[in-house]
Amino acid sequence: MKKTISILLIVLFSGLGMVLSSCDPTEPGEKKVDPNKTQLYVGFYEGGWGREWIDLMIEEFERIYPDYQVFAEGKKSEFTGENLRATIDYNMYDMYFTTIVPHDMVAQDKLMDITDIVTTPLSEYGEDRSIEEKMDEFMKIYMKSTNNSDKYYTIPFYTSFYYMVYDVDLFEEKKLFYAEDGSFTGGLTESGEKPKSKGKDNELGTYDDGLPVTWEDYRKLLSRMVQLNLVPVIWAGDTPGYRQDMLTSLWASHEGPERFSLNYTFDGYDDVLDLNINTSNGYELQRQAGKKYALEFAEYIIKNNMYYSRSFDASLDYRRAQDEFLYSKYKAASGEKRIAMLLDGGWWENEAKDTINLMAELYKGDYINRRFGMMPFPKFDENSVDSATLYSVTGNSTVFIRKNAKQPEIAKKFLRFTTTDANLRLYTRVSGSTRPYDYQLTEDDLSQMSYFKRSLWDVFKRPDTKVVYSYGPNPITLKNASYFRNDWNWTALLSSGNTVSEPFSAFKQYPNLTAQAYFDSLYNHHKNRWTHLNF
Incomplete structure (x- = not known):
């Protein structure tokens, strides 16, 4: 734009x-x-x-x-x-x-x-x-x-949209799905395993069966991956925007369409903040809890070393990250760790088509039978909405x-x-x-x-799924488009005087930085900038 x-x-x-x-x-x-x-x-x-x-x-x-x-x-x-x-x-x-x-x-x-x-x-x-x-x-x-x-x-x-893409076959093999009683299962009932739980939407037979519902469930799953000698997640080192937009997606998922859309309409009531939002006080939206929870998500993954070791290397571009994710199944035989999830966008399969076609030849069509799905974002508190809210970049x-x-x-x-x-x-x-x-x-x-494309459609088609956007028709967003697209979400001036804009990188670069300190800095930074916008 x-x-x-x-x-x-x-x-x-x-x-x-x-x-x-x-x-x-x-x-x-x-x-x-x-x-x-x-x-x-x-x-x-x-x-x-x-x-x-x-x-x-x-x-x-x-x-x-x-x-x-x-x-x-x-x-x-x-x-x-x-x-x-x-x-x-x-x-x-x-x-x-x-x-x-x-x-x-x-x-x-x-x-x-x-x-x-x-x-x-x-x-x-x-x-x-x-x-x-x-x-x-x-x-x-x-x-x-x-x-x-x-x-x-x-x-x-x-x-x-941006997601954590997970390896369905790996989840079955390593029993990383949840059963209704909270234990882990592969969900293969024909083999005597417990069936998968209903997931976040509380319905069986949908995209989120067996996947974590709460942030506690999610942390438990990540820890289980580490215990099984798996790398929980990989992302491209040269595309910080992917990581920013994925965290914004998590923020939107928590807030739901009514609250999150205030970030581009600046016209409405935030029932959790208990504020009528308009162009005079829009900076108050920096206090939305979904934003803090997204920061906690990033902090947890970084400080617990739950990511691929080269994920911050600029040489690991998006194609190489996709390849590492796909080939990790076969590299595991030589002692390398298998990767459970890929942070990417819904287009990743199309981008990886050349690799996929090559793998189909090398492994005798094995890729055709491989399955990947979309990992839903967890609920963090009682104000997390139940239905899916998709943030379209x-x-x-x-x-x-x-x-x-x-x-x-x-x-x-x-x-x-x-x-x-x-x-x-x-x-x-x-x-x-x-x-x-x-x-x-x-x-x-x-x-x-493919299995993955069908899983995306399964989410998108649901009548209770809502789509929110990164832009809006309010004059303030039109007159300050660069600010709202590039700075509004995650740029902050820390108390140390350092400016940060991508949370995963920030928590790695500044080990003593906490999610709360980043969150507070976001509010202070954007409150100070608000009066300098074009109205």
Whole structure:
């Protein structure tokens, strides 16, 4: 969610546009430009979700509209922030799937008003609902906040979440699940073992069966892992944002949607703090208990050495961390410790696809039968909500069409097509990610998904599951976007004069630092900064 003032710059960008327009686009596989057809060029942020989903959508779109060709190019930094803002007027792409909310580009009249195609039913595809009617209620408000009106210039792209990913097979083998009586079990009742407990949702047959409910349960599980000579958790050393967002997810899980959403609406009542929150006292939210509990979680893991020894090495990037997690099953035979959990996002399986495919060859398809699940966050006290609250770090991801599109009508058709029920399902079936719209997967969809992807959907689809975001439509969050995304959650000035921003690293760097001291510093730091924000 991330300024040209001279003729010289205009000429420069115009020249850049001519260069970009004259280049051939990326053409996946053997696909070539057909001079007898009309081409649409689409840019998409190619992160952990890969490109298979958009290739499949294009294939079907071109079947329905045989006079069109769609070329999609995946990039990262080129389609975010300043880079896209500088080139959108001149490059070849008419439509974008990105990870930004382009308020400034709307204000600069760079994006197309797509209200009509968002609010009109998708009847050409046999549906009676519009994109707007399917859209998450909060997202309807947030998307319109890009222009402070009732018009749509963007629609939301996807949602993604951070978790502790656990090795289901390891939990069965080492008996790390909980039974109803509080003892450990593998849950293999056919082998005479005790059945798994109902878990946090108090229902059998769901994603959290046998998993810890309380923080006490969680600590007991971590200690049991250590007793069994396991490494409880691994994370990437080069991505502190993963760790920050996972802890924010824990904070949100404790507070629930009503209390946590105050951190981006700054308009409502916090029943635990017993305060009416507004823009004059928003800093008081730094006292939310979920934040302290997240700090205690990080402190416990660090001070008890319950993490992979190289997890703070910058050379251990996210791909290497995934590989270490996956291969630890086989390295255990040579005396290395097996790793029980991976701190990562819902996209990790897609990122690790090359490793997974190689493992399937090396171990005769063994990976196909391996299972991974999502570890729920525990309850810490009586104010912890029972239902799942998912913190989406990509509430800022959007889809839009530039105003000076060369093929505006085709772009409109493609935007509508990618948001049909069938393509919402396709996106989730292929990527494992979800989109903030109302849709359901079929049994056929689920049968084509991995155990892990199905477990994510199991959480997301539940009627009592709520999604909260890292951004909101309140003017204070829009005017201070960088502060609220980068500093608000975990940046603090300690009494020692040191600034910290990622709790796991802070507790390792400063061994005498406590969760309470960090928590107090957060409140003092943000109370002092509050008066310096743009209101």
